[in-house]
Amino acid sequence: MVAVEAISLTKAFGDLLAVRKLSFRVEEGTIFGLLGPNGAGKTTTLRMIYGVLKPTYGTAKVMGVDVRENPIEAKRKMGVLPEDTGVYPRLTAEENLVYFGKLRGMDEERLRKRIKELLDILNLTEKRFVVADKLSRGQKQKLAFARAILDEPPVLLLDEPTLGVDVMSAREIRKMIEEYAISGKTVILSTHNMWEVERLCDRIAIISEGTLRYEGSKEDLRRIAGKREFEDIFVRLVRGEVIEKAV
Amino acid sequence: MRKLFKGSSGVVKISKGFGQKGYSLPPKPWLVVAWKEVLEAFRDRRTMLNVVLLPMILMPLVISLPTLMLSPKTIPPKIMVVVEDPRGMDLAKEIEALENSSEALVSIVTDGGNYTGLVLSGDVDLIVDIPEGFYENLSSGKTGRLIYYYDPYGARSSVAMGVVQRVVSEYSEEVLRRRLEAINLSEEYIKPIVSVAVQVTSTGEGATTGEVVTAMVLPMMVGLIAITGAGTFAIDMIAGERERKTLEALFTNPVSRGQLLLGKFGALTLLSLISGLATLFSALIGVGFAITSMSESLAAGSVPQLMEPSRLLYLTLGILITVALGGLTGNAVMITAASFAKTFKEAQQYVGFLTLILVVPMVAIPYAPQSFHPVLRVLPISSLAMFARDMIVNPGDLGAIATSLIASILYLIVFLWLSAKMFGRESVIFC
Ligand SMILES: Nc1ncnc2c1ncn2[C@@H]1O[C@H](COP(=O)(O)OP(=O)(O)OP(=O)(O)O)[C@@H](O)[C@H]1O
Ligand SMILES: [Mg+2]
Numbered sequence: 001m002v003a004v005e006a007i008s009l010t011k012a013f014g015d016l017l018a019v020r021k022l023s024f025r026v027e028e029g030t031i032f033g034l035l036g037p038n039g040a041g042k043t044t045t046l047r048m049i050y051g052v053l054k055p056t057y058g059t060a061k062v063m064g065v066d067v068r069e070n071p072i073e074a075k076r077k078m079g080v081l082p083e084d085t086g087v088y089p090r091l092t093a094e095e096n097l098v099y100f101g102k103l104r105g106m107d108e109e110r111l112r113k114r115i116k117e118l119l120d121i122l123n124l125t126e127k128r129f130v131v132a133d134k135l136s137r138g139q140k141q142k143l144a145f146a147r148a149i150l151d152e153p154p155v156l157l158l159d160e161p162t163l164g165v166d167v168m169s170a171r172e173i174r175k176m177i178e179e180y181a182i183s184g185k186t187v188i189l190s191t192h193n194m195w196e197v198e199r200l201c202d203r204i205a206i207i208s209e210g211t212l213r214y215e216g217s218k219e220d221l222r223r224i225a226g227k228r229e230f231e232d233i234f235v236r237l238v239r240g241e242v243i244e245k246a247v
Numbered sequence: 248m249r250k251l252f253k254g255s256s257g258v259v260k261i262s263k264g265f266g267q268k269g270y271s272l273p274p275k276p277w278l279v280v281a282w283k284e285v286l287e288a289f290r291d292r293r294t295m296l297n298v299v300l301l302p303m304i305l306m307p308l309v310i311s312l313p314t315l316m317l318s319p320k321t322i323p324p325k326i327m328v329v330v331e332d333p334r335g336m337d338l339a340k341e342i343e344a345l346e347n348s349s350e351a352l353v354s355i356v357t358d359g360g361n362y363t364g365l366v367l368s369g370d371v372d373l374i375v376d377i378p379e380g381f382y383e384n385l386s387s388g389k390t391g392r393l394i395y396y397y398d399p400y401g402a403r404s405s406v407a408m409g410v411v412q413r414v415v416s417e418y419s420e421e422v423l424r425r426r427l428e429a430i431n432l433s434e435e436y437i438k439p440i441v442s443v444a445v446q447v448t449s450t451g452e453g454a455t456t457g458e459v460v461t462a463m464v465l466p467m468m469v470g471l472i473a474i475t476g477a478g479t480f481a482i483d484m485i486a487g488e489r490e491r492k493t494l495e496a497l498f499t500n501p502v503s504r505g506q507l508l509l510g511k512f513g514a515l516t517l518l519s520l521i522s523g524l525a526t527l528f529s530a531l532i533g534v535g536f537a538i539t540s541m542s543e544s545l546a547a548g549s550v551p552q553l554m555e556p557s558r559l560l561y562l563t564l565g566i567l568i569t570v571a572l573g574g575l576t577g578n579a580v581m582i583t584a585a586s587f588a589k590t591f592k593e594a595q596q597y598v599g600f601l602t603l604i605l606v607v608p609m610v611a612i613p614y615a616p617q618s619f620h621p622v623l624r625v626l627p628i629s630s631l632a633m634f635a636r637d638m639i640v641n642p643g644d645l646g647a648i649a650t651s652l653i654a655s656i657l658y659l660i661v662f663l664w665l666s667a668k669m670f671g672r673e674s675v676i677f678c
Contacts, residue, residue: 052498052676076501086496090290091283098269102279103500108270131290144496 003028003155003186004049008058011044011210018044019210021058026188026203028154031181033201034190037238041210042190043083043159049188050080050157062155076104079153081161085144089133093124093143096132097150104151111150118146122172137164145173149180156180158189162196174200194231208238276502280510281517284484288518291483298479298518302526307533324372324407325352327365333357334382341414342375350410362396366404373397373407385422478598480518481581484511485670486594494676508582508670515578523574527566565638572655573631577605579662586669608632620647630654 004026011019019041026032034042047053049060051071059068067074088096094115101111119125122142127135132143141164148156161177162170177200181187191197197204197218204221206214214221214237225233269286272279288294328339336355345351365371374396385391393415397404427434488494497507584601588594608629615623623629624637624647634651641647669675 047495050499052495054673072501072503075499078499080496080499082492082495082499084492084495086493088283088287088493089491090287095269095283095286099279099283100496100500102269102272102274103276103497103502105274105501107274112270147496 001028002026002061003030003063004032004188005061006045006049006058007060009045009048009055009060010057011041011048011053012056017210019048022207022210022212023058024205024212024215026186028186029181029184030202031177031187031189031200033197033204034188034207035192035194035197035204035234036190036207037192040208040238042207044210045207046157046159046188046190050078051075077153078155078157079148079150081141081144081148081156081158083159085140087132087135087140087144087147090131092129092131093119093135093139094128096143097147100147101150106151114150118150121176122146122169138166138169141165142169142173145176149176152185154185156185156187158187160191161189162191162193194234198230206234206237208240211240213237213240276500276506277510277513280502280507281513284511284514285517288480288483288514294479294483298522299525302522303529306526306529309533311533311535322403323349323351324403324410325370326354326407326411327371327374328353328355329374329376330355330357331379332377332381332383335377337382338377338415338418341418342411345410345414351407366396366398369398369401372401372403373411375411388426478577478581478602480515481578481585482591482594482598484515485582485585485675486588486591489676490591498676504671505667508667512578512582512666515582516574519574519578520570523570527570561642562639565635568652569631569635569638572634572659576628576631576655576659576662579659579666580605582666583662583669586666586672586675589674604628612636621650624651625654627658630658 002025006022006024009019009022010017022041022045024032034045036042044053048055049062049067051067051074055068059066061067062074063077065074065077088099091099097115097118098111101115106114116125119128122145124139124142124146127139132140135143141161145158145161148158156177158177161173165173174196177187177189181202189200201218203217204214205212221230221233269279269282272282326342326345328342330336330339339355342351343353343355346353362374362376366374376394376396378392378394381391381393395408395411397408423437424434427437488497498504580601581598584597585594588597605628608623608626612623612629612632620633624633630651634648634655637644637648637651
């Protein structure tokens, strides 16, 4: 079953076409990587899917729900880690989680259990009563990640989930992303880290200048690359060079 | 021990504090939002200081300090009486009697010395010179002249002049009476016309000092209450949240914009109520001080009377409605302004500008001529101040009260609708 479908997503900021007619499908239970250089339009694409930016044209469906027609219902199905973590600096780690858990309609008992569990897994238990302002960049990122998976939504949207996180924590987060997909849920993540995509994702979309340059499985991309480095093929795709074998 | 504010370590030392209460909140999104906004506001020590504590300290001072300073009883002015005419000692003694009511410190000398130096240095606030021949003139039916040396820029000098003049005119009248007696004329003979002032108020009762002060001060208070607290908090809730980049995350939740706005609006109302009540309370204390010291220095008879209970109830009701409407309107205006701005700084500029626009009609209304009143009743913001004024000064004019009340409610709805429109915009989330 298709979990997320982008249908001709287009966004213009004044004269700038940040995203141009982007279409792709993400199967349930898979990890989908949005890959592209700075300013490619990854964040803008994700923002349109998770419903904080209105597409200039096109739409997206999440678990069959159209994000433009029924934004509240669609948001119920998505957990989001935005580019700027969006952690509240004056609330403690725990309060940050309580706030979103409550807004997502979680009941008291489940929320307590889940917060304890997540703080534990992410090594944040001792920061429970610390205001987020005093957390390190990586700790904030982990907290925001915990917040995204708090009520175990069927679809997870992560904008550069390992940005600014140390090797150990990045590994923890990657492990949790993998486990999340194994449990049958869907993950879309954006990154410009080629290596991370290769490790983690089932399918990959490469975009640059708001245009989809490649979309396919990791295996297909590997075949195209042949003996060449992944990075090399990435650079050529980003430049928009046509690669016959990809079609 | 509960600790409301974060320590330097950032640890909020409350195991059973605000945060824990969040778990048991009913799952009404707007309530959850309001809880978080109030929680954050209380964490922000500086804001609380500015919005609640500072007005509580400043208001009584600002209101009562001028009257207290000018009341001779607070700091009695220093008066020196120079008696060059030994027979003028009578009058000097009368002036000296001011010390008994502690309205002045009086010293009597026979040789003044350097008058200018004494006044300019502030050693003496007023010098009253009784020159040679003063008594001679008085007793021979001529005019006796007194000479005052005072500092025209010194408030204390004017106060001293005021108290001395009172004594002198009493003395002068006494002399007049004796002169008239000597030639067998009645006092009425030299006072062909006397004016009698009758207070005309729509209630038919004379206005008490308390009412007059309230009628002047209340419209201004309403403006302050509606605006001071609300502006600061609105900036923080809208522009602040965007600046801290949390607004985007907030909007990823399955909650409608209406609920988010309602939550923020609810918290804003509660917070501005707290700051408004703090302001109102401290202002009343200030007014109380001012009335007490005024009535002591004024002539007897203007002692503030206590109002009748029914009238007090009516006034309280008027104040409460005005404060509630004013608060809500101010909040809606502030949310609109804060949403309109792209940055925190810009929001502060808009809010500052709006505060001025909102406060000016409040301050001006007590001085507006009667013919402007019908227009003021239907203009935004001034309709509120007029409502407050009408409740106090024209309680019988139901038409006027209804007009200003309905206008105020309509404006509130318009501003609420505007704030909802602004909050929904994409550019509210991203700068
Ligand atoms: N709110 C906005 N207003 C105007 N232009 C914007 C806005 N958001 C993004 N853009 C522009 O749209 C383009 C795509 O930006 P986007 O943030 O989607 O890139 P990205 O792929 O996420 O880049 P990065 O890897 O640096 O995060 C950029 O040129 C950016 O300047
Ligand atoms: Mg980005």
